[in-house]
Amino acid sequence: MTWLDDVKWDRDGLVPVIAQERGSKDVLMVAWMNREALAATAERGQAVYWSRSRGRLWHKGEESGHFQQVHDIRLDCDADVVLLSVTQHGHDPSIACHTGRHSCFFNRLQNEQWQAVEPVLKDPETIYR
């Protein structure tokens, strides 16, 4: 499919992907996709990433139940970053981070230190059964 060829895949065949929550516009997380993952995401309407640590496709929510419904897929001017507009399912308030927090960007630079400034909404031990 041509639109997949338009993406500038990096030397590992991957592209970084930002998941932004549609309602709050919060940036929830960044993960990676290969060609197959992006095609699957577009087809299913749910985020499917490439897990670099596990070396396989990762249907977000497959273990946690925290699926991401995808409303919109965008590509930047250089064609090397993808932006998803998503609804984060599985918990209210929504949890995207494996630490049980809303967003993965919970570390804020304060006084030359990274400080966790967002609460854990659910114990990760109970998310991954």
Added chain:
Amino acid sequence: MTWLDDVKWDRDGLVPVIAQERGSKDVLMVAWMNREALAATAERGQAVYWSRSRGRLWHKGEESGHFQQVHDIRLDCDADVVLLSVTQHGHDPSIACHTGRHSCFFNRLQNEQWQAVEPVLKDPETIYR
């Protein structure tokens, strides 16, 4: 500085950085920083990136006047992506993209094609004098 050591720099010594507009919460762009760029960004309170194409520090706005005032610097759970909360200066409505658009994420996947869905706010020829 310890907080710079906490970042997981990639094999090229870089980290991807998302610039999100504080007021609108729009994702404006993604660029890269090395250690020096991130230190300079924190010190100046303005975004300083590493230009991979030019192989040098790039103080965003140095040519266009479209500076980014940085309000907040965040690091994700894996310590390998940075998120900036910025005010995008230099034009109203704000322009972050070198194409003269508000955001770099102006290509939307529609009918299996990337379609430019955001207007050019200023001719790029007149931005870079």
